[in-house]
Amino acid sequence: MTRLEKQKLELHRSTHNEGKVVSKIKVAVIGYGHLGKWHAQKAESFPELAELRYIVEKFPAGIVAAKKAHPNVTVVDDISKCINDIDAGFVVTPTSFHYEIVEYLLKNKKHVFCEKPVTETSAQALKLKDLLEENPVVLQVGHSERFHQAWEQKKSYAQFFESPSHITLKRVAPFKGRATDVDVVQDLMIHDLDLLVYLFGETPVSVDAIGFKMRTNLYDYVTANFRFKSGNRATITVGRNQTKEVRELEISNKAGTLVVDLMRNEIQEALGAHPGPEFVKLESYEKRDHLLLEHKNFYQSITNKTAPIISLDDGILAVRLIDHVLESVRTGKEVML
Numbered sequence: 001m002t003r004l005e006k007q008k009l010e011l012h013r014s015t016h017n018e019g020k021v022v023s024k025i026k027v028a029v030i031g032y033g034h035l036g037k038w039h040a041q042k043a044e045s046f047p048e049l050a051e052l053r054y055i056v057e058k059f060p061a062g063i064v065a066a067k068k069a070h071p072n073v074t075v076v077d078d079i080s081k082c083i084n085d086i087d088a089g090f091v092v093t094p095t096s097f098h099y100e101i102v103e104y105l106l107k108n109k110k111h112v113f114c115e116k117p118v119t120e121t122s123a124q125a126l127k128l129k130d131l132l133e134e135n136p137v138v139l140q141v142g143h144s145e146r147f148h149q150a151w152e153q154k155k156s157y158a159q160f161f162e163s164p165s166h167i168t169l170k171r172v173a174p175f176k177g178r179a180t181d182v183d184v185v186q187d188l189m190i191h192d193l194d195l196l197v198y199l200f201g202e203t204p205v206s207v208d209a210i211g212f213k214m215r216t217n218l219y220d221y222v223t224a225n226f227r228f229k230s231g232n233r234a235t236i237t238v239g240r241n242q243t244k245e246v247r248e249l250e251i252s253n254k255a256g257t258l259v260v261d262l263m264r265n266e267i268q269e270a271l272g273a274h275p276g277p278e279f280v281k282l283e284s285y286e287k288r289d290h291l292l293l294e295h296k297n298f299y300q301s302i303t304n305k306t307a308p309i310i311s312l313d314d315g316i317l318a319v320r321l322i323d324h325v326l327e328s329v330r331t332g333k334e335v336m337l
């Protein structure tokens with residue numbers, strides 16, 4: 001059995017609800033593109049908890065692909081065609097459609113998993129918050145980078161997070177032609193903005209950013225400097241027209257430097273006061289199926305009526321930070337938050 005199969009089996013067992021009979025959550029995956037395909041696969045991974053009933057896809061080629069891969073699932077071209085027969089919807093369309101689809105799901109009292117960013121603007125996200133208060137259901141946002149096993153070891157690296165620290169987050173890749181309906185900030189920086197707040201446990205007080213439109217008519221490269229009340233500082237750099245792929249976090253303070261390679265699942269540590277002859281300690285951490293964990297958490301929140309692991313408030317904060325980064329890029333000025 002492979003490691004991923006073992007992980008799946010473990011998750012499967014832990015969601016069995018100890019013999020209790022629970023009615024299955026009827027699910028629709030909305031948007032069968034690059035990521036929607038994987039969501040549809042994960043939605044079929046917890047057969048005791050959830051049933052993938054529908055795939056909603058607008059494009060003829062996507063409809064054909066969905067029918068071929070999921071012959072037992074009904075494929076429709078509009079969410080209204082299945083809304084009365086589902087309990088929950090996974091919104092995996094391009095970001096510019098998130099608001100209208102999530103709004104529709106909430107108005108119909110359906111649980112929602114929405115891919116990141118939850119909406120294009122914070123004004124839209126705040127409207128969803130009002131709607132969620134009127135229709136209390138589970139709304140989870142897909143900030144999948146939170147599921148790296150490395151963050152569970154944060155306590156053993158606590159010294160690097162003592163202020164003042166400086167974090168550098170870098171997420172760049174050669175052009176792939178995806179997510180060009182939004183700036184690279186909504187597409188990639190959103191992950192790091194969420195991680196930044198999650199890891200430092202505080203929101204920045206200012207941002208100073210610069211960006212360039214390289215290949216599309218939106219920002220393809222943005223680098224932003226953040227200051228925090230505690231004295232911490234951060235730099236996030238994202239680019240979708242770069243020469244190589246890098247996804248990395250580096251944090252330095254008087255204790256030394258810690259690097260987390262989010263692609264290779266490696267942690268490197270260079271302590272200021274290292275006792276041994278080796279100056280850099282290298283450790284690997286477990287590569288996990290983040291999407292599978294997101295599904296597990298979502299179904300458990302619905303079944304157990306508990307708060308989602310990543311809430312709409314988390315999603316709103318990340319989108320608000322996006323707005324401030326873009327304001328700084330457009331004005332060329334430091335923006336106070």
Ligand SMILES: NC(=O)c1ccc[n+]([C@@H]2O[C@H](COP(=O)([O-])OP(=O)(O)OC[C@H]3O[C@@H](n4cnc5c(N)ncnc54)[C@H](O)[C@@H]3O)[C@@H](O)[C@H]2O)c1
Binds near residue numbers: 077079095143178
């Ligand atoms: N969490 C992550 O790491 C991660 C990674 C990639 C993408 N995403 C997010 O997932 C979302 C989708 O990205 P993608 O790369 O899969 O995009 P994509 O363009 O490959 O796929 C989107 C699909 O949605 C379909 N669609 C559009 N409007 C629709 C509608 N009204 N109803 C039904 N289907 C509709 C399109 O035809 C397309 O097939 C984006 O919001 C993106 O930011 C998240």
